[in-house]
Amino acid sequence: MKNENTQIQEQLQQQKLGQTFSQQQLLQSSLIELPVAQLVDRINTEMNDNPALESESPYDDNDSTQDVDYNNDDADAQDDFETVTEREERQSALDEALSGIGRDDEDLPVYQSGSSYSEEREEIVYGETESFYDQLKEQVGEMDLTPKQRDIIEYLIGSLDDDGLLRKDLSIVCDELAIYHNIDATEKEIERVLLMLQAFDPAGIGARSLQECLLLQIERRDPSKLRDLMERVVNNYFEAFTRKHWDKIQSDLGLNDVQAETLFHELRKLNPRPGASLGEVVGRSMQQITPDFIVDTLDDGTITFTLNNGEVPELKVSQSFVDSMKEYQQNKDNLSKQTKEALLYIKKKVDAAQGFIEAVKVRRHTLTITMRAIIQLQRQFFLDGDEASLRPMILKDVAEKAGLDISTVSRVSNSKYAQTRWGTFPLRHFFSDGYVTESGEELSTRQIKAALRDLVDAEDKRKPLSDDQLKDQLAEKGFPIARRTVAKYREQLGIPIARLRK
Helix, strand or coil: CCCCCCCCCCCCCCCCCCCCCCHHHHHHHHHHHCCHHHHHHHHHHHHHHCCCEEECCCCCCCCCCCCCCCCCHHHHHHHHHHHHHHHHHHHHHHHHHHHCCCCCCCCCCCCCCCCCHHHHCCCCCCCCCCCHHHHHHHHHCCCCCCHHHHHHHHHHHHCCCCCCCCCCCHHHHHHHHHHHHCCCCCHHHHHHHHHHHCCCCCCCCCCCCHHHHHHHHHHCCCCCHHHHHHHHHHHHCHHHHHCCCHHHHHHHHCCCHHHHHHHHHHHHCCCCCHHHHHCCCCECCECCCCCCEEEEECCCCCEEEEECCCCCCCEEECHHHHHHHHHHHHCHHHCCHHHHHHHHHHHHHHHHHHHHHHHHHHHHHHHHHHHHHHHHHCHHHHHHCCHHHCCCECHHHHHHHHCCCHHHHHHHHCCCEEEECCEEEEHHHHCECEEECCCCCEEEHHHHHHHHHHHHHHCCCCCCCCHHHHHHHHHHCCCCCCHHHHHHHHHHCCCCCHHHCC
């Protein structure tokens, strides 16, 4: 009788399509994701681990933050001494490494993803060590205030948003002071203190709306006909100004083309985000934001950018390793076992150094073409600094423009910052989803949210606008969206419903 439980082993051949990444591709991906400050640490770690990798100079010729100019013989002599010393140290490292072949170094990895080297180094912070709050408080110390006024102005400073604007109604500030700090102050008292805050630097700080922010900046200008015209535009034609209806403004003011161009040029210089110019919090326990890109917008509309190389050195393969490798290869027919092991070690270190150098070059090229694509797609924002100018843009748009994979663009956009004429922004700031209207028009969600916030800021707090009323007013401004979309964007902005805004 045949046993039905008999197990049979069979060997089958199958073809499968799979995607694998080489070690070099993984290295390139990891370097692309690093901001410039972390890249410097990664390079230092690699040079510490691999004696075949070295820098050509402490500061390369293309360094964007350092200019080293030796104009005397003593400096040349010192430079020569450092070069000789470095060469001797490299040769010593090579000799020591070769002498250890066959013992500890055979299993050294080509690439190491991390090291305690950077963690053991003392953190050094360059630049300002004061926060946005500290810099404003320093100006408070220069004023002659009563204790009550000092408490109020410090609370107002703490209530400013990242743009440096006060988005709270004074009645809410009045209630919060009474509830949380036991300070009894009227709205008029708070407003008087707020006017003192609005006299601080930079101009526009403490404004309650974008319109007031721009007017505060104009008021700091010397009296002139141009200043009067700027005030008229922001006071009487603010809607047309935000919508960039220059022709209407020029016609109503009776200006010729030269006068209009001069006026509009000066209006574009106003900063809608004065708080951004005060920088980020910096300290030993905080990571300083170092921009990876420096974007320059010239008055003629030309936009250029450079990569911030910081202290990134120009890398090369150690010449002593290259020479030793050539020497061993020329005598490869008469190699001992020890020499073959040495050749294998040298080749591994040289290959690792060349791979790392190539990965740094790929990172530089990838970052360059990605930022170029972002500027091309968001050119208007880099010209005027107005968030309403940010067009809908997603990772796919940049990837297609730059000829890159979406995942690569995502890695570039993470943890990278761009310094512009209008402030320093994370690259993610330039991305925005789109909203397609029934007519097929695509609008930026960021633009819609900015308009929604302006409507809420300008509403009568005794009779706040409902979502339906906000929908109608947004439609009048050219944003025909549904009421449920208004509610969604309102919640994303952290704006409560109408009855809670009274």
